[in-house]
Amino acid sequence: MATITTDDGTVIFYKDWGPRDGQPIVFHHGWPLSADDWDNQMLFFLAHGYRVIAHDRRGHGRSTQTATGHEMDTYAADVAALTDALDLQGAFHVGHSTGGGEVARYVARAKPGRVAKAVLVSAVPPIMVKSDSNPGGLPIEAFDELRAALAANRSQFFIDLPSGPFYGFNRPGADVSQGLIDNWWRQGMAGAANAHYDCIRAFSETDFNEDLKQIDVPVLVAHGTDDQIVPYADAGPMSAKLLKNGTLKSYEGLPHGMLSTHPEILNPDILEFLQS
Template sequence: MSLQTTSGQTNSGSGSGTVTTKDGTQIFYKDWGTGQPIVFHHGWPLSSDDWDAQMLFFLSKGYRVIAHDRRGHGRSSQTDTGNEMDTYAADVAALAAHLDLKDAIHVGHSTGGGEVARYVAQYGGAGRVAKAVLIGAVPPIMLKTPANPGGLPIEVFDGFRAALSANRAQFFHDVPAGPFYGFNRPGAQVSEGVIDNWWRQGMMGGAKAHYDCIKAFSETDFTEDLKTIDVPVLVMHGDDDQIVPIADSALISIKLLKKGELKVYKGFPHGMATTHADVINADLLAFFKA
């Protein structure tokens, strides 16, 4: 079911629904509350459910909170085409138009941070975007290239593809049980519920879309997107991020942004918005209100 939005009604959530894109893909979204809209963009291979701790917190603070399942992920269509950043950004633009969003804050984690960078750069004008946040985000580019010698070699991402193809269910257990939340670190407080919830979200999506998205998050170059963005951007990154190493992401991105602010979190993992939601939410709120 596709929910229709009356033009001009920009401050009221509709609960949940879907928007159908030009190629017929159905994008599932949640839309709760009233006030200034915050749009949350999830990481690979997850869904909008990964933002539960933020959605509930900011809803309680008087914001309108919106999160979608990227194509091929969660409850959206299990697409076999369009699983790349230009289409991801166009899908967000379709959602923003469907909900008539103005003055929105876009928050992206990991792959979702790349989606935010591409969307804000290409579609963020005309008052649609007020601010943006990149959390443990993949920009400017993860892959090691002659122009990006500090990146990760292609063999790392080939390993992801091989593991996904061989046994996606096991791979989607091993990632959250190990490096994603830093549960492989000595003394880590491991949450089986968090691991199971990551696995649940991942297995809801389509294997083909997840496979394609590895190329999207690792090989897309967001350098020009970051240079183009003209709204305030908060870059948040844990210095113990084992998935997106900080040296080749946040520490470079901040130099490319016109209005960037960098916050580094000592010892925090890639999934810090879950493991340290209280800290991350407080810093997000301060940035939103500034």
């Protein structure tokens, strides 16, 4: 297995496919998944000549199950350690959901020349939780419910979420894929319960407003209007407005997990943006 070791001794697993001199694309997975969630996109972009890279966030997948560090600053530092180890220059960074927050935090702090463009898909920025400054957010009780369900029966919770709102399989007439549900469960259960528990706070309460304002590179913000996990109105459009060079692309009626349910739509759009 390909791994790097961070300064605090955490072993980060990653995949690195394609030509070493190819344009690198780094994929950042959502909660509570792993690099495996990007298999479709990695194969697609590999076929177009790119070097494709995806890592398992600490506490997720095959990376170390650490006691600490399950917050965005450390996640971004782990990405920086990976890009330094691979000496990636002019890379594209693509993040889904929690991974979109990780991309925003990393890109805002990246060394000059490391990043060329970024893509935020169904991403958690600017901030999810409701507050006086973010009245359109979700109440903290919604995230408390996630923590309670995870603590009570993580395995069942990791069946219920992909079977319902994550992929929009709870909608009338939805084309339900048991394979996607099973793969979501498989990836989730490979990670650590404590990391998943702590990451709920990281993706829901982290404020990315300043990160988005600091990003200079072009960013595509892609969001489905029927996202039941990260509601569209308080995420995609608001992130695009904060970015200096942001482009919002809305997908009518598509769910949070649209990269997996509709890759034939998303993949070409991302390719077009990266090539533009």
